[in-house]
Amino acid sequence: MRISLKGSLLNNTLSYQLALFQLDVSNKIVNQSVAATQTNPFYTFAVNVGKQRDNGVELSLNYLAVQSNTSLNPFVTYTYSNFTYVNFKSDNNITSATLNFSGNKVAGVAPNFLNIGFDVVTAPGIYFNSTFQYVDKVPYTYDNLNYADAYRLLGAKLGFRKTFHQHFDIDAFVGADNLLNNTYYTFLFLSPTLASQTDPHFIPGPYTAMWYGGLKLAYHF
Numbered sequence: 001m002r003i004s005l006k007g008s009l010l011n012n013t014l015s016y017q018l019a020l021f022q023l024d025v026s027n028k029i030v031n032q033s034v035a036a037t038q039t040n041p042f043y044t045f046a047v048n049v050g051k052q053r054d055n056g057v058e059l060s061l062n063y064l065a066v067q068s069n070t071s072l073n074p075f076v077t078y079t080y081s082n083f084t085y086v087n088f089k090s091d092n093n094i095t096s097a098t099l100n101f102s103g104n105k106v107a108g109v110a111p112n113f114l115n116i117g118f119d120v121v122t123a124p125g126i127y128f129n130s131t132f133q134y135v136d137k138v139p140y141t142y143d144n145l146n147y148a149d150a151y152r153l154l155g156a157k158l159g160f161r162k163t164f165h166q167h168f169d170i171d172a173f174v175g176a177d178n179l180l181n182n183t184y185y186t187f188l189f190l191s192p193t194l195a196s197q198t199d200p201h202f203i204p205g206p207y208t209a210m211w212y213g214g215l216k217l218a219y220h221f
Helices: none
Strands: 002-009 014-026 029-034 043-048 051-063 065-067 070-087 112-121 126-135 151-164 168-177 185-188 202-204 210-219
Touching: none
Parallel strands: none
Antiparallel strands: 002 014, 014 051, 029 043, 051 070, 065 070, 070 112, 112 126, 126 151, 151 168, 168 210, 185 202
């Protein structure tokens, strides 16, 4: 089920979108393990078992102001995700070794995700944009005993873009990512439990600010 509302205000300069959703997912896939015997080796196979319920809210606001060929465009997006396992177990053997994850938060889903930013474009050709992103802490095991920390990312870009004599285009820019020097990940691997295993669950991003720049020249015939 999804209920959404969208529209604009202030002479169409402010646009908004709001959505409420609920999704029930059945037959989630988990790995089924079979112990080794004298005649058969240990092996695993996938089975459909478990359900989860995804409830959430999505909000988007975008404002565009233009004056004397200079534009200012601030924006914000926010997502709240209340995803839980309703009836979800580690396998369908239903033995003393079977783990019950029902009622836990869904692994890999951040409860809160916020993105704020703005774009400025001036008549002379100077432009600037910046974004701030907040990602809430995330469970990465189904038992919710292990979490990836929340992180904040700030990026910015300053440039100059202009067309000369209707044929020549120039675009020079400099920017940086992770200006707050936050520790964050670019990919997160999920697992039922760590169970005395090592923890190779993260592909980390750069821990310090990454600067970049460029110059683009183009000629149009």
